[in-house]
Amino acid sequence: MTNAVELFAGPGGMILGLHAAGIRGTGIEWDPNAVATRRAAGLPTIHADVRNHGPRDFPNATVLAGGPPCQTFTVAGNGTGRDELDRVVDAVKRMGDRQTIDPREFNDDRTALVLEPLRWVLEDFEHSYNTIILEQVPQVLPVWEAYADVLREEGYSVATGILATEQYGVPQTRRRAVLIASLNGPVALPQPTHRPYRKGVPQHEGDPRLLSWVSMSDALDRPQPFTVVSNYGTGGDPKNRGRRTSAEPAFTVTGKVSRNRIIGPGGDELPRFTSAEAGVLQGFPADHPWSGNDIPQQIGNACPAPLAAALAHASRAIPASSPAIVEAAA
Structure with a gap:
């Protein structure tokens, strides 16, 4: 059974998806309400700030997963992260050069949390994560693309992009910027299993090779x-x-x-x-x-489990003999 550490673990959507791919792990989550839900669900959880931990605390983990907080990047938030995207991307590049980033560089310290997974990957330690799985709101795609440049220098195959969750069996339309990376061989984003939703197009119409979207x-x-x-x-x-x-x-x-x-x-x-x-x-x-308080917020902030499952399955290294997939992962 593959062992994972999940940052910003929330109420369990990411790890439930990882379970479908045979990956188990421990989540780090600071919100006591999400922690209550996770523990009620029997999900191993550390109630803490990810900034107070690092890879040395999880020496057996081979998978790093997570979805950093989106409040400063989402269109429903205050927009400070979107305003500072260029500075965030520059910070990613500097981290690749092993420079230390001060969160006070940003107007809202939550913006710097999107850099935490990269800190965990690059921190000087005796082992590297074989697999990395990250998701966030679409506005964060430039950050993931900057991550990809750094990770490729570290020997990873990386795929990034924006996925529509209804194309993976989630009964809602939700777009997410994702990143998957592997040290074990080429990776590509997961192929859709369901048709895209288009207003006015009947559920039964579309590519016959794909399942209908779920209403x-x-x-x-x-x-x-x-x-x-x-x-x-x-x-x-x-x-x-x-x-x-x-x-x-x-x-x-x-x-x-x-x-x-x-x-x-x-x-x-x-x-x-x-x-x-x-x-x-x-x-x-x-x-x-669902436990604790503010349950709607827990649900709204969660990673949809079917999307996480698709990312986890796709993160498995793909044989290099498949040229179409190697090209997609490049």
């Missing part, structure tokens, strides 16, 4: 049709709320998922999503033991 009604145990009215406005107009029917995938699940209104066929208000339902839309099992 909310497919995933949830709700007998009657419904329409979800998003808590976010569209087109910059807060009054113009997005709407999707239960025959479509959910909108991106955020920490405000409990604010979404659910309307029945006759216009009647239906119960809003429970924690279990919101978790299912994020790719968790229906019986995941």
Whole structure:
């Protein structure tokens, strides 16, 4: 069984996906609520700040995984990370030259957390991680691409890109910037297993080699049709709320998922999503033991388990005799 250390471990989405690929491990998480959920689920967890630990604390780990906090990078956040992307990318390059980065270089110290996985990889220690799996909001792709340049100098094969979660069986549309790297041979991003969602295109139409995307009604145990009215406005107009029917995938699940209104066929208000339902839309099992406080935020911040599983499977080295995949990983 492969051993992993997971940074910014959250309530368990990443490690549940890794389990599907035969990878077990320990998570480091500072939020006591997410820690409560992980422990209720029986997931090995250290309640701590990743900055206070390093690879020496996990000498047997061969996989490094994680999804750093996104608050300063996401469009729903304060934007300071997006404003400082060039400086973050420069910091990655300097780390590759073994320079030490002071978090105070950035306007918000949370921005520097996106550099932590690279610190763990480069820290002077007697072994390297065979596999690295990282995910974040799409705005972080330039950081992962800068990581890739550094990691290739360290001997890794690396693949980066933006993936749509509905193409991996998650019943919501969510785009994530991802990075996978391996010391064992060429890697490439996972091939989609499901069709992309396109508004107005029926679920059964599209590439016949792929499965249909998963709708909310497919995933949830709700007998009657419904329409979800998003808590976010569209087109910059807060009054113009997005709407999707239960025959479509959910909108991106955020920490405000409990604010979404659910309307029945006759216009009647239906119960809003429970924690279990919101978790299912994020790719968790229906019986995941959500614990502690601020559960919607835990769910919204989590990595969808099916996406993590796809990344974990793809991170296994691919035989070099497959030229198409070697080219994709270059």
